[in-house]
Amino acid sequence: MRALNYLECEGVLERSGWATAAAQQRQALAATDIGVLTSPWRSGDLRSAAGSLVSDGDPFAEYDLAHCHAPGPGSLAVARHARSQGIPLVLHAHMTAEDFGESFRFSSQVAPALGRYLRWFYSQADLVLCPSQYTKGLLEDYPVDAPIKTITNGVDHDALAGHESLREEYRDRYDLDGTVIFTVGSVFERKGLTTFCRLAAATDHEFAWFGAYDTGPHGSRAVKRWTSDPPANVTFTGWIDDKRGAFGAGDVFCFPTKDENQGLVVLEAMACGKPVVISDIPVFEE
Numbered sequence: 001m002r003a004l005n006y007l008e009c010e011g012v013l014e015r016s017g018w019a020t021a022a023a024q025q026r027q028a029l030a031a032t033d034i035g036v037l038t039s040p041w042r043s044g045d046l047r048s049a050a051g052s053l054v055s056d057g058d059p060f061a062e063y064d065l066a067h068c069h070a071p072g073p074g075s076l077a078v079a080r081h082a083r084s085q086g087i088p089l090v091l092h093a094h095m096t097a098e099d100f101g102e103s104f105r106f107s108s109q110v111a112p113a114l115g116r117y118l119r120w121f122y123s124q125a126d127l128v129l130c131p132s133q134y135t136k137g138l139l140e141d142y143p144v145d146a147p148i149k150t151i152t153n154g155v156d157h158d159a160l161a162g163h164e165s166l167r168e169e170y171r172d173r174y175d176l177d178g179t180v181i182f183t184v185g186s187v188f189e190r191k192g193l194t195t196f197c198r199l200a201a202a203t204d205h206e207f208a209w210f211g212a213y214d215t216g217p218h219g220s221r222a223v224k225r226w227t228s229d230p231p232a233n234v235t236f237t238g239w240i241d242d243k244r245g246a247f248g249a250g251d252v253f254c255f256p257t258k259d260e261n262q263g264l265v266v267l268e269a270m271a272c273g274k275p276v277v278i279s280d281i282p283v284f285e286e
Helices: 017-029 048-055 072-083 107-122 135-141 165-175 193-201 219-229 243-249 264-271
Strands: 001-005 034-037 063-068 088-091 127-130 148-150 178-185 208-209 234-238 252-255 276-278
Touching: 001 072, 017 264, 063 072, 072 088, 072 276, 127 135, 135 148, 135 193, 165 243, 178 193, 178 243, 178 264, 193 219, 193 234, 208 243, 219 234, 219 276, 243 264, 252 264
Parallel strands: 001 034, 001 063, 063 088, 088 127, 127 148, 178 208, 178 252, 208 234, 252 276
Antiparallel strands: none
């Protein structure tokens, strides 16, 4: 049996929870006798697949089951192909309209239309997987016309091993001292950026946000405001090469997010033995 495990735009999403989930699934499948493909295209990428379509009309590789992690055009093409060929289709609901809002400039305005698209897209599946009961409830309310099951993204303990050894290196790199309140991940208002900064301004502790942020055309007003003029005790590190350094350098994990489908980074912080301070939102009740 050959299974497709496809994360569209994998390079761009390399440090996302989506990529982590896909990588862990592939690692688990590697221990079985199931062959795993990571690209649906016979020639390896979408651009070359377009050439195959022109030359012989068949850009798709051969697989017995398709599992897609993103709702983009490549995954939509896979979904249509799977349905036309009778190939079982699994769609992973890492994205909802609710967690898309307040992420980028104009994302909140786009979110309602995205919700309608996601309802239609996920309904193409023979099975929809999502990481929490909270997300399952959202999808059922859309409503998505397909069976929905929950499966946690899980935590790869091996990927976090040795975080303690990076503590001094990362604290020195970002000039951190004393008790450091921290979070990890891309800087979005949805993830509680304003709350994080206001909390920092009300305390004497150092705060650090380890993760990339966008101050270009796609960046939100809140991100541009806080990253350009943060409280004196807040450090925005930007992209870091090794997330273990963040978990090593920080002492108390603070994640005042407004909405998550699971919040994998919270599980990672707990796996590293960090006390966590999180929002009182439904998904964290699980």
